[in-house]
Amino acid sequence: MPNIRISPTEVQVDDTIYTFESAGVADDFEACVATVDVSHCVSKYLSIDKRSAHPLAPDDEFPVD
Numbered sequence: 001m002p003n004i005r006i007s008p009t010e011v012q013v014d015d016t017i018y019t020f021e022s023a024g025v026a027d028d029f030e031a032c033v034a035t036v037d038v039s040h041c042v043s044k045y046l047s048i049d050k051r052s053a054h055p056l057a058p059d060d061e062f063p064v065d
Contacts, residue, residue, distance in 0.1 A: 003033050012053050013038050019049035 004012040008023040011030050020026040025045055032041035 003030055005030065015053050017051050017053050018042070018047040019051075020045065021048050 002013075005026075006012050006017055009021070009026050010017055010019050011026050011033070012018075013033050018026075018029065020029060029041055029045040029047075032045060
């Protein structure tokens with residue numbers, strides 16, 4: 001599964017960015033998702049934060065009629 005290293009402690013997989021407590025844990029998670037399903041890696045390497053890689057734009061939050 002393709003992933004993108006955002007920073008030493010952040011890894012993006014598909015549309016989700018995972019933040020880890022250290023670069024070492026992020027390294028292990030990144031290696032894991034390269035070989036097995038992301039759901040397995042998410043349960044094995046717990047992230048301290050998870051967010052969308054595509055946050056809503058301010059106009060998207062409250063549609064104008």
